[in-house]
Amino acid sequence: MTNLTILGTGNMGQAIASVAAKGGHNVQQLGQEDLATAVTGDIVVLAVPYPAIDQIVEQRGDQLAGKIVVDITNPLNFETFDSLVVPADGSAAAEVAAKLPNSRVLKAFNTTFAGTLAAGTVGPLTTTVLIAGDDADAKSQLASVVTSGGLKAIDAGSLKRARELEAVGFLQLTLAASEKISWTGGFGVIS
């Protein structure tokens, strides 16, 4: 059993909590109103929008030292839906890793809509969570949580691949926003 903390109570935070709960893990879910409550999880999911990351780091950076920290953000310019707000050769995950040098930072869950995490399926496929990161043990621990919750997990490579994962997430969001796909659809992975 793994102890997870999910920072954020929106649809993604709820969906990830439900996956972890299905797997029998301990879940601590904290919203902004729980600022006085310390993080207890060994894996901490930052289930907040990209613009909220800086505040989280400021408020809880010290508590995140030594922990596995999961960035799930899609750093879109949501006004234009036409670009990301991170540098072209970087990623939100790389920024998080730079801000939390004492944490093991992973990118995950940004290519799976909340509905597909909660349902466990995307169309006829089992939902697959793509995980990128530089620490093999951290990726393995998160993959165990994901698979115990009934989903599939694929190691997508080093944290450098977060750039491609964020491109996938970006493209998927533009397709849903333009009604080419639904919010319960998107990219599925066929092994």
Add this chain to the structure above:
Amino acid sequence: MTNLTILGTGNMGQAIASVAAKGGHNVQQLGQEDLATAVTGDIVVLAVPYPAIDQIVEQRGDQLAGKIVVDITNPLNFETFDSLVVPADGSAAAEVAAKLPNSRVLKAFNTTFAGTLAAGTVGPLTTTVLIAGDDADAKSQLASVVTSGGLKAIDAGSLKRARELEAVGFLQLTLAASEKISWTGGFGVIS
């Protein structure tokens, strides 16, 4: 019925030719040995690896004026499998468009492995071709060819989205090369 020319006789060129043939279209397929043969198609698919694009443009650029030109490349550094060789804020498709100002350039077929084009399916899903480009009529003509051949087509937005399509193609290639997925699998699209 549409007249297509496919420049390239490799596995991707053959698979795209088979899709077009299934749809009842006229297909002219030309290899490097057919240099003296003029392009007759209204849609011309550059089914060659990225490093061969410059030569094609040099040899046949004039013939491509006025035509719909489809770039299918994944401009990977195939030695490292760790980066693309195009600028971080650009794409192979943008480069092709810059070199062929009198053609209507589309990005397509770079997110579908040859096996999934030839079979028409990826796992339990119909294979979906994502098409990006700045000319709606050109995208519509290519989509008609794709759907008449039994596949699905999705308009993925402007040619600027080629950057994200190339990220998807890059990620998919790294997953297959590291045996996380097979060459008959990959990303499927659930509407």
